[in-house]
Amino acid sequence: MHGGPVDKRRAIQILSCMVNYNERLDRTFAALVDPTRRAILTKLERKGAVSVSELAEPFAIKLPAVMKHLDVLAEAGLITRAKAGRTVTVRLRPQPMREAMEWLRRYERFWSTSLDRLAIYAEAREAEAKEKEQ
Amino acid sequence: MTSLILVRRVRARPSIVFDAMTTAEGISHWWGPDAGEPVLKAESDPRPGGRYRIRFRTKDGLEHECSGEYLEVTPHARIVMSWRWTVGGGDPGESRVEIALRAVTEGTEITFTHARLHDEESRRSHEAGWTGAFDKLEAYLAEIA
Numbered sequence: 001m002h003g004g005p006v007d008k009r010r011a012i013q014i015l016s017c018m019v020n021y022n023e024r025l026d027r028t029f030a031a032l033v034d035p036t037r038r039a040i041l042t043k044l045e046r047k048g049a050v051s052v053s054e055l056a057e058p059f060a061i062k063l064p065a066v067m068k069h070l071d072v073l074a075e076a077g078l079i080t081r082a083k084a085g086r087t088v089t090v091r092l093r094p095q096p097m098r099e100a101m102e103w104l105r106r107y108e109r110f111w112s113t114s115l116d117r118l119a120i121y122a123e124a125r126e127a128e129a130k131e132k133e134q
Numbered sequence: 135m136t137s138l139i140l141v142r143r144v145r146a147r148p149s150i151v152f153d154a155m156t157t158a159e160g161i162s163h164w165w166g167p168d169a170g171e172p173v174l175k176a177e178s179d180p181r182p183g184g185r186y187r188i189r190f191r192t193k194d195g196l197e198h199e200c201s202g203e204y205l206e207v208t209p210h211a212r213i214v215m216s217w218r219w220t221v222g223g224g225d226p227g228e229s230r231v232e233i234a235l236r237a238v239t240e241g242t243e244i245t246f247t248h249a250r251l252h253d254e255e256s257r258r259s260h261e262a263g264w265t266g267a268f269d270k271l272e273a274y275l276a277e278i279a
Contacts, residue, residue, distance in 0.1 A: 110167045117164035119144045122154045126146035
């Protein structure tokens with residue numbers, strides 16, 4: 001066992017890193033769960049920078065409600081807002097989404113390769129069963 | 135609700151696929167992301183309320199373990215189980231695995247869903263999970279100090 005205070009500090013660093021990572025993912029997924037917020041992100045992805053009023057236009061909701069959605073997206077780090085005079089410009093910030101996708105891909109890889117191996121195993125059992133039946 | 139859905143066709147009848155997915159012997163042949171790396175331990179009691187626990191190694195040399203409870207078991211057709219990482223995996227909380235088997239001409243179609251990967255419920259249990267992890271860490275640190 002490597003004892004001592006250095007290990008302890010390192011272990012706490014790693015753990016708090018993982019907790020932060022999980023919290024970030026939680027915020028990203030919580031932000032993405034709402035269809036209006038996803039529509040906002042889609043529009044930002046198509047158009048790049050968009051003003052808040054332009055963003056609110058196609059949605060059948062009031063501006064304050066749109067502002068609330070933007071707050072959630074900004075807290076999750078999915079958008080940035082910049083004010084110039086009376087216009088607030090909103091931009092997409094894709095990093096958290098990339099991180100979320102990367103996380104999902106790890107599960108995808110896990111199950112995808114597991115199921116490949118399951119198929120090989122089950123097909124061998126099937127061949128054995130067929131042989132016995134003959 | 136974050137879910138991962140995979141659909142596969144396997145050239146084996148549903149009863150064989152079902153056994154491969156639910157018996158400890160079957161599971162030990164395929165579970166894990168890296169071919170060639172062993173399943174170190176597999177326990178499975180495939181009936182509602184029964185539990186499973188699978189420990190495996192990845193090619194980076196790390197050991198992982200996942201476990202959970204069978205919530206629904208319909209022989210040769212459907213398996214629903216809770217899932218959580220008990221070793222490795224960063225424990226993002228409890229999620230749910232649903233497996234549907236359907237007989238097709240060439241064998242079996244598997245619809246594999248890993249659901250609730252990140253929803254409110256999982257977040258709550260994840261917080262509980264992390265508290266547990268911190269408790270364990272503290273116990274470990276107390277031991278090595």
